[in-house]
Amino acid sequence: MSPPAVGTTFEWIKVVGVPLGTFVAGFLVSRFTMTRKERADVDQKNYENTATLVERHDATYAAYTDAIGAYNSAPAAALDGFTEIATKGDRYLVQLNLTASAISAGRVDPDARDNILLPRIRSAVRRTLQQHYDTLREIAEKHGFHYRGELRRSDHAALYDVVEKFGRGPEWGDNLEP
Amino acid sequence: MREIGSGLRIKYRLSVVPSDREAHQWAERADALIKEGVEPEEAGRQAANELFEIVPNLVLKAEADTIEALLKQAKEK
Numbered sequence: 116m117s118p119p120a121v122g123t124t125f126e127w128i129k130v131v132g133v134p135l136g137t138f139v140a141g142f143l144v145s146r147f148t149m150t151r152k153e154r155a156d157v158d159q160k161n162y163e164n165t166a167t168l169v170e171r172h173d174a175t176y177a178a179y180t181d182a183i184g185a186y187n188s189a190p191a192a193a194l195d196g197f198t199e200i201a202t203k204g205d206r207y208l209v210q211l212n213l214t215a216s217a218i219s220a221g222r223v224d225p226d227a228r229d230n231i232l233l234p235r236i237r238s239a240v241r242r243t244l245q246q247h248y249d250t251l252r253e254i255a256e257k258h259g260f261h262y263r264g265e266l267r268r269s270d271h272a273a274l275y276d277v278v279e280k281f282g283r284g285p286e287w288g289d290n291l292e293p
Numbered sequence: 294m295r296e297i298g299s300g301l302r303i304k305y306r307l308s309v310v311p312s313d314r315e316a317h318q319w320a321e322r323a324d325a326l327i328k329e330g331v332e333p334e335e336a337g338r339q340a341a342n343e344l345f346e347i348v349p350n351l352v353l354k355a356e357a358d359t360i361e362a363l364l365k366q367a368k369e370k
Contacts, residue, residue, distance in 0.1 A: 162369065176356060180363055183360070183363040183364060183366075184363060185368060187363065187366045188370070192370050242357045242361060243357050243360050243361070246360065247360075247364065248366055254367060254370075271313065285326050
């Protein structure tokens, strides 16, 4: 004689359903949270990413300022020197955009982001972007070089996004002329 | 290598880049302070304080400042 159907279902839930439910819940929890070790790994990775970004940033910054310096100290305004400023400046700004993308994706160390990366991005958006393109255009007009570059927000969207997300900060006020 | 003037400006947040002569004066003053027994870091800061104008927020903008100054020169060429 078989027991009533309701009893069978109840027994089944007790025997199979509870362990199964616990297993699924456990799986979901582990899937969407990190263990302490995983958290430490992510922190370490973010720190390494930041170090690489800063290193590359510094290299493009050095190349850019060297190019302007070389143009300035050349005996006469030369097209080669002008082109160097344009390309090295682009590299510098592209690298800054890569840094901004990494910030947006949350792949940087938070302290370094606030103290090292964001100030540079804000100052670049506030000042360098416009100055770079304006200067190149003025030089081109003055010496008859061919130059069609201009500041387009879409070329530097990552920079503007980060400034909007994290705020303008002290770099926005100009404290240079007190 | 970066010139000593810009280095000083960035480290101590000076309002302008000191000339080579001013940087030299700073070094002499810092040296004198160290000989009096002041810690080197403190001596450097104290010497900068005595000789130059300091703008507390400046360090954050050092990079954009340098680019701006260089681009300005390029424009005038």
